[in-house]
Amino acid sequence: MNPFFQFVKDLSGRLGSGFSSLNEKDPTSVAYMRNLERQMKEKDVLSLPFNDLPITVFDLETTGFHPYNGDRILSIGAVKVKRGEVVKEDTFYSLVSSEVPPSDEITQLTGITEEMIHGAPSLQEVLREFYTYIKDDVLVAHHASHEKQFMQHATWLALKKKFQHRLVDTSFLTRLTLSEEHQLSLDACCDVYGITNEQRHHALHDAVAAAEIWVESARLVQGQGYSNLNDVYERLANMED
Numbered sequence: 001m002n003p004f005f006q007f008v009k010d011l012s013g014r015l016g017s018g019f020s021s022l023n024e025k026d027p028t029s030v031a032y033m034r035n036l037e038r039q040m041k042e043k044d045v046l047s048l049p050f051n052d053l054p055i056t057v058f059d060l061e062t063t064g065f066h067p068y069n070g071d072r073i074l075s076i077g078a079v080k081v082k083r084g085e086v087v088k089e090d091t092f093y094s095l096v097s098s099e100v101p102p103s104d105e106i107t108q109l110t111g112i113t114e115e116m117i118h119g120a121p122s123l124q125e126v127l128r129e130f131y132t133y134i135k136d137d138v139l140v141a142h143h144a145s146h147e148k149q150f151m152q153h154a155t156w157l158a159l160k161k162k163f164q165h166r167l168v169d170t171s172f173l174t175r176l177t178l179s180e181e182h183q184l185s186l187d188a189c190c191d192v193y194g195i196t197n198e199q200r201h202h203a204l205h206d207a208v209a210a211a212e213i214w215v216e217s218a219r220l221v222q223g224q225g226y227s228n229l230n231d232v233y234e235r236l237a238n239m240e241d
Contacts, residue, residue, distance in 0.1 A: 045138055045166060045229070046228065046229045046230045046233070047228055047229075047230050048228055048229075049227055049228055050084065050218045050222055050227070050229075051083050051084045051218075053081075053138055053228075053229075054082075054135075054136070054137045054138060055080070055081040055082075055137055055139075055140055055214070056078050056081070056133070056134040056137040056138075056139055056140070057078065057080075057081060057086075057139075057140040057141065057207050057208075057210050057211035057214055058076065058078035058079075058092075058130075058134075058139060058140075058141055058147065058203075058207050059076075059077050059078070059141060059142070059147070059203045059204070059206040059207040059210060060073050060074075060075070060076055060077075060146070060147050060150055060151075060203060061073075061074045061075045061077075061106075061110045061112060061201065061202070061203045062074055062146075062150055063098065063100050063101075063102055063106055064103075064106075065146065067149055067150045067152075067153035067154065068149075068153060071100065071150075072098040072099070072100045072123075072154075073096045073098070073123065073126075073150055073154055074095065074096055074098060074102060074106070074117060075094065075095045075096060075110075075112060075202075075203040076092065076093070076094055076096065076126060076130055076203055077091070077092065077202070077204030077205070077207040077208075078091065078092040078093075078130070078133065078134065078204075078207050079091045079092075079204070079207050079211050080137075081140075081211050081214060081215060084215060084218065084219065085215065086211045086212055086215055091204060091207075091208075092129070092130060092133045092134075092204075093203060093204040094120070094121060094126045094129065095112065095116055095117055095120035095121075096117065096122075096123050096126050097117055097118065097119075097120040097121060097123065098117050098120075098123075101114040101117070102114060102117070109201050110201045110202065111201075111202065122158075123154055123157070123158040124158040124159065127154060127155060127159055128159070134165070136165075137165070138165070138167075138168060139165045139166065139168070140167070140168050140169075140170060140210065140214050141167060141168075141169065141170070142169070142170045142171075142186050142189070142206070142209075142210040142213065143186075144167050144168065144169035144170075145169070147167065148163070148167050151163045151165075151167075170189070170210055170213050170214050170217065172229075172233070172236065173214065173217035173218060173220075173221055173232065174213065174217050175236065175239075176217075176220075176221050176224065176226070176232065176236075177216075177220040177221060178192055178217075186200075186206060186209060186210065186213075187200070189213045190209055190212075190213065193212070193213060193216045195209055195212045195213065195216075197209040
């Protein structure tokens with residue numbers, strides 16, 4: 001039996017709840033338990049100290065900005081952050097085969113040509129490898145709404161599954177550490193922090209730069225007295241009031 005199923009069934013026996021009727025082979029029970037497990041993990045993650053957060057920072061290069069209007073992922077790059085350090089030896093990068101070729105403008109921006117993506121692995125292959133790499137890490141991205149909508153669309157398109165990882169935008173921290181004029185672009189944040197991005201608009205290099213922004217921002221917010229994401233979210237909520 002799945003360990004999490006067993007844990008909840010054991011707990012239900014002690015508390016007298018109705019969980020004992022859950023069946024590991026019943027799709028409704030499985031869906032319920034997966035959702036419960038995800039919620040429990042998310043709750044725990046929010047209260048973890050920054051240095052204990054399991055983090056993967058990632059970046060996508062795409063053919064445009066609108067996945068539901070036909071734009072597609074061209075490449076995925078990612079790097080791990082452990083104990084408050086960017087682990088540059090632990091990275092992920094892959095081009096993605098696409099039926100939508102990059103425009104001349106995108107090729108000039110990213111260096112990705114139509115010939116390069118023709119020989120690349122399929123979206124399904126790349127996503128399976130990517131999810132194996134990230135496990136249940138918290139995902140971080142710069143301007144994360146772009147990554148989120150593409151991951152939601154691509155995960156369903158290729159794997160027929162929902163994108164369920166917690167995704168945190170670097171701006172959640174930089175709003176507390178940088179002046180408003182420096183919060184918009186990756187380049188502006190890098191300039192303020194003295195971070196060198198070796199190749200702009202390359203998914204892996206942009207992911208590493210975003211990871212360094214996250215690490216430096218986390219160091220600064222901890223110096224301001226914020227210990228975890230819960231603290232940050234509470235502060236941001238108060239700023240909006």
